[in-house]
Amino acid sequence: MDASSPLSVLLLLSLVTISSLLLFIQKRKKNPQITYPLGFKPYPLVGYLPQYLANRHRTADWFSEMLANAPNNTIVFHRLGGVRKVITANPANVEHILRTHFDNYPKGEMFLTTLHDFLGTGIFNADGKTWQMQRKKASYEFNTKSLRSFIERCVHQEIETRLLPLLQQASATGQVIDLQDVLEWFAFDNVCKVSFDLDPGCLDPESEEEAAHDNKTSSFTNTFSKAFRNASSLSAQRFRYAIPRFWKIKKLFDIGSERRLRESISIVHEFADQIIHSRKKEKQTKQDLLSRFVASSDHYSERFLRDIVISFLLAGRETTSSALSWFFWILSSRPEVEAKILDEIRSIRAKNRGSGMKGYDFEDLKEMNYLHAAISESMRLYTPVPVFTSQAMEDDILPDGTHVKKGWLVSYNSYAMGRMEANWGKDCLEYRPERWIDADGTFRQENSFKFTAFHAGPRMCLGKEMAYIQMKSIVASVLEHFELEVEGKERCPEKIVATTLRMKDGLSVRVRERNY
16 A cells, blocks of 8 residues: 555554554643633543634634633643643743753753754754753853954944945835844844855845845845745744644655645755864864854764753844744834833943944944833733643643643743733733833843743753844844835734744835934
8 A cells, every 4th residue: 555645544544543542541630630721621532622723813812812811821631642741831830941951951852853954963953962062162162252243233333234225226116025034134234244244235236236146145145035034934833733743744754744844844954064074174274153053162063062052043043033033013003101211222322423324333323222121011912932742751830730741731921921920910901111220220130030031040042142143233223214004904914833923924114214
C-alpha cells in the first residue's frame, strides 16, 4: 500500500486516536481533581478541542479572558489525548518557573523537537549544558561596548539611508505602505548586518535594479530572505495544530506545509553554511556576532555556529518589528501621547545638537524617558512574544497551589499578563504611558516577572538594551519628520499568534512630511 495514500493516513490517524484514548483513561485515574473556571470544563478524550476550534481565530484574547476569570489567573488546559498544560498569568508562578525552580522547567522535549529542524541546538532551542555554554559566550559579547557601537551604527545607517528615504518617497507619491512589512524588512536588514555583517538590502529602493546586474545580491535578497521568513512562519505553525504533533505525520509523508518548510530550511541552512565556511577562512577581524564566535578559542563546529546565528536572526527579525507595528497602531489614535513624544524629542534636539536629519546617539536615547514609557506600555498590552512554554521535569506545586505533574507543559501567557487587573489595576486595559514614569519624570522599571516582554530569570533576553536602542531610534526619527495616518485605526487589527504577535492583514499607512 502506498505510504502517502489517503487510506494509510486514515489508518495512522485511527491508531493515534485509539492510543490517545487509552492514555487519557490512564492519566485520568492518576491525576488530582482540578477546579475549572466557570464554563470551562474539558470533554473526555478531546479536552478543550471544541472550545479551541471555536476560538481559533482569536486565541490570544480567548486565553486572556479565561485566565482573567480563573482562580489566581491560572488554568490547566486539556489537549487531545489527555495532554495537560498549565497556563498562568500570575507573577508569583512566573518567578517560581523562571527563577526559583528554574532547573525543573527546561524548554523540554516537545519544544526542542518542534523547532529542531530550523533552529537545531541554537541558544533559543537548547537546554542544559548546551544552553549554558552559549548563554555565557553570548552574554559576554552583548556586554561589550564594541558590539553595542556596531549595532548603533547599523541602526543609524539603515534609518538614514533606507527607512527615511522610503517614507519620503511614499509621502511624495501618496502611496499606501504596509508598515508592518517595512518594519520587518528593516529588522531583517539590521539583524543580518549584526549577525553576519552582510546586507540583504530589503529596504533599499535600488536593490531590485542592482539585483538584475548582481547574481549574488539577487540570490541573497530574493532567496535567503524569503526562505527565512517562510521557515520561521511554518516552524511556528507546528505549535498551532489542534491535534498535538500532527505535523509529524505531514513531515513523514513530506506533504503540504512540511514540504515547504523542508525546502525553506534547506535554503537557509545552505546559505548560512556558505557564509560561515568563508568567514572561517578570512583573516580580517569583523565586529558581527558570527565573527566574534569564529574568533574565539573554543573552536565551534560550523553546525553549531549556524544554529546560534539563525537563532539570533529569528529573534532580531521578529520581535522589534512586532512591538513597533502595534505601537504605531496605538499611537495613531493617541494624539496626546504623540505630542508628548515630539516635545521630548525637540527638547533633546535643542539641548544637544539642534535640528537636522541626523540620527540619535546613545546618550540622546537614554534621555527619552517618555518615549521609553510609551513603547513599554505598548508592549505590556501587545507583547511581541505572547507565550513562553517549558516542561516539568518533576512533580511540583506552584505558589498559587496549582499541582503540576511530571511531563506536563507549563506556560506563562505574556499577552494575558499585561491585561490582568490583579497585575496592573482596574485600568489594566487602558494605554497609559504615565504608569511607567516616576514623579521626577524618569522611567520606572517594572518587576520582570510581571512585565515579561523580555522574559525573566536566567533566560532574560540578552538583547533588551539593543532592542530599545533600535525601537527608540526608529520612532524618534520617523515621528520627527513624518505624520503617519493609519487606515482603519478605529478597529483593532486581527491578531496572528505565530513566533510573535503579528497583524493578519498588515498595517496600512499613509505618510505625510511633518510641517513645522
